[in-house]
Amino acid sequence: MTRTSPASSTALPSLPHWEAIPDDLPAAIRTIKHALQGRIAASGRTVEEVFAVIEARVRAEVADIAAAKARGETVWPVIDYTDIAAGSVSAEQLAYLHRRGCLVVRGHFDRDTAAAWDRDIVDYVDSNRFFENYRGPGDDFFGSVGSKPEIYPIYWSQAQMQARQSDRMATVQGFLNHQWRHESDGVQWFDPDRDSLYPDRIRRRPEGANSNGLGTHLDPGTLDLWMTQAYQQAFRHLFDGTVEQYDPWDASHRTAGPQYPGSTMCSAFRTFQGWTALSDMDHDQGVLHTVPIPEAMGYLMLRPLLSDVADDDMCGVTVNRVFPASQQWHSVLLEALTGIPDVKAGDSVWWHCDMIHSVAPVRDQKGWGNVMYIPAAPWCPRNEAYAASVRKAFITGSSPSDFPDEDYERSWPNRFQLDDLNAVGRRGLGIDD
Numbered sequence: 001m002t003r004t005s006p007a008s009s010t011a012l013p014s015l016p017h018w019e020a021i022p023d024d025l026p027a028a029i030r031t032i033k034h035a036l037q038g039r040i041a042a043s044g045r046t047v048e049e050v051f052a053v054i055e056a057r058v059r060a061e062v063a064d065i066a067a068a069k070a071r072g073e074t075v076w077p078v079i080d081y082t083d084i085a086a087g088s089v090s091a092e093q094l095a096y097l098h099r100r101g102c103l104v105v106r107g108h109f110d111r112d113t114a115a116a117w118d119r120d121i122v123d124y125v126d127s128n129r130f131f132e133n134y135r136g137p138g139d140d141f142f143g144s145v146g147s148k149p150e151i152y153p154i155y156w157s158q159a160q161m162q163a164r165q166s167d168r169m170a171t172v173q174g175f176l177n178h179q180w181r182h183e184s185d186g187v188q189w190f191d192p193d194r195d196s197l198y199p200d201r202i203r204r205r206p207e208g209a210n211s212n213g214l215g216t217h218l219d220p221g222t223l224d225l226w227m228t229q230a231y232q233q234a235f236r237h238l239f240d241g242t243v244e245q246y247d248p249w250d251a252s253h254r255t256a257g258p259q260y261p262g263s264t265m266c267s268a269f270r271t272f273q274g275w276t277a278l279s280d281m282d283h284d285q286g287v288l289h290t291v292p293i294p295e296a297m298g299y300l301m302l303r304p305l306l307s308d309v310a311d312d313d314m315c316g317v318t319v320n321r322v323f324p325a326s327q328q329w330h331s332v333l334l335e336a337l338t339g340i341p342d343v344k345a346g347d348s349v350w351w352h353c354d355m356i357h358s359v360a361p362v363r364d365q366k367g368w369g370n371v372m373y374i375p376a377a378p379w380c381p382r383n384e385a386y387a388a389s390v391r392k393a394f395i396t397g398s399s400p401s402d403f404p405d406e407d408y409e410r411s412w413p414n415r416f417q418l419d420d421l422n423a424v425g426r427r428g429l430g431i432d433d
C-alpha cells in the first residue's frame with residue numbers, strides 16, 4: 001500500500017491504493033472505505049449528500065424509462081447503419097444514445113452476410129470435429145446446453161475475423177468510441193479511430209433450448225475500481241466533492257492502469273461491449289437486458305460507503321468474481337432493467353462498458369440465438385499491451401489469454417491466417433502502426 005495525492009486535489013487527504021490485490025482483503029476494504037468517506041467529508045460534503053445527488057439523477061432516469069415502457073415505446077436507442085456510415089445521425093439520436101448508453105445498430109451487416117457467417121462457423125467447427133472433441137466448459141461463467149456447448153470457445157474462424165476487420169465494424173466502433181471524451185490534460189487516453197480487435201467467443205443457442213440466463217452484473221472490474229490509483233483518479237469526482245461533474249463518458253485515467261486479475265477479467269478497455277447477431281432473435285427469447293443508465297455507475301461506486309453497509313463489505317463486490325448488481329443493494333437500479341427489441345441477423349447490439357446487464361432465462365427457445373461477441377476496444381496503452389498476447393494466440397491458433405486455455409483451434413487448418421489480414425486487421429493486431 002502506498003499513498004500519493006492526485007495533483008488536482010492536493011487539498012484533500014490522499015487515498016491509500018493497492019496496485020495488486022491486497023493480502024488482507026477485509027482490512028483493505030475497511031481502510032479504503034474509511035479513506036473515501038474521510039476524503040468526501042474533507043471536501044465539505046457528507047457521503048449521504050453526495051450519494052443523494054447521484055441517486056436523484058438515477059431515479060429520474062428510472063422514472064423516465066418506466067414512463068416510456070408504459071407508453072409502449074422502445075427504450076433501447078436504435079440507429080441505422082446507413083446513418084452512421086453517412087454521418088447523418090441526428091443530434092437528438094446522439095443525445096438519446098448518451099442518455100441510455102446502449103444501442104442497436106440496424107443493418108450493421110446485411111442479412112445474407114450474417115447468415116453466411118453463421119453457416120461458416122458451423123462448417124468450421126464440423127470440419128474440425130469440434131463436438132466430438134469438446135471437453136466441457138473451460139470455466140463456469142456460462143452454462144452449456146446438453147452435451148453441445150452454447151458458448152463455443154472458438155476465436156479464429158474466417159467469419160469472426162472477417163467481421164472484426166471489416167470496414168463496417170470499424171465505422172461503428174469509431175462512431176461509438178467518439179461518444180467518449182478521449183483527450184484531457186494534454187493526454188490522448190485512446191485513439192477512437194483504431195480498434196484492437198478484441199477476440200472473444202461465439203454463442204450458438206439452438207431452437208428449443210432452455211437456459212437460466214445470466215444474472216445482473218457488470219464487467220469493468222471489481223475491488224480495483226476503488227483500490228487502484230488510476231481508477232481512483234477516473235472516479236475522482238465521486239470522492240472529492242464534485243459529484244455533479246461525474247461523467248460516465250470520460251475515459252481519463254481508464255486506459256493504462258493495472259487491473260486485479262480474475263477469471264472474468266477483461267484485459268482490454270472497452271468503450272462498449274457488443275455483439276453481432278447471426279440469427280433473428282425476438283425480444284422475449286432469453287435476450288440481453290441492461291439498466292440503460294450510464295450514471296448508475298456512480299450509484300454503484302458510492303453505495304458501499306453508506307452507513308448501512310458493513311465495514312468490510314463493498315455491497316458484495318470481491319475479487320475473482322463478477323461485480324454483482326443485487327436486489328439487496330441496488331433494487332432501484334434493477335427496476336429499469338430493459339431488454340433489447342427484436343433483432344435480425346446482421347444487426348449489432350452495444351452497451352456502455354460500466355452498465356449493469358443480464359441475459360434473461362428462456363424455456364423452449366423459438367429460433368436460434370446466435371451471436372459473435374465483438375466489442376469496441378480502442379487502441380490505448382492497455383489494449384496495445386494485450387494485443388501483443390493476442391498476436392501470439394492468433395499466430396498459433398491458441399485461446400487468447402483472457403480465456404481458458406482450451407486451444408481447440410491450434411491444429412485446425414482452415415482457421416483465419418496471417419495472410420488473410422487486411423489493413424484494419426493488421427493495425428488492430430499491432431502488426432502495422
Ligand SMILES: [Fe+2]
Nearest residue numbers: 217218219357
Ligand atoms: Fe457481462
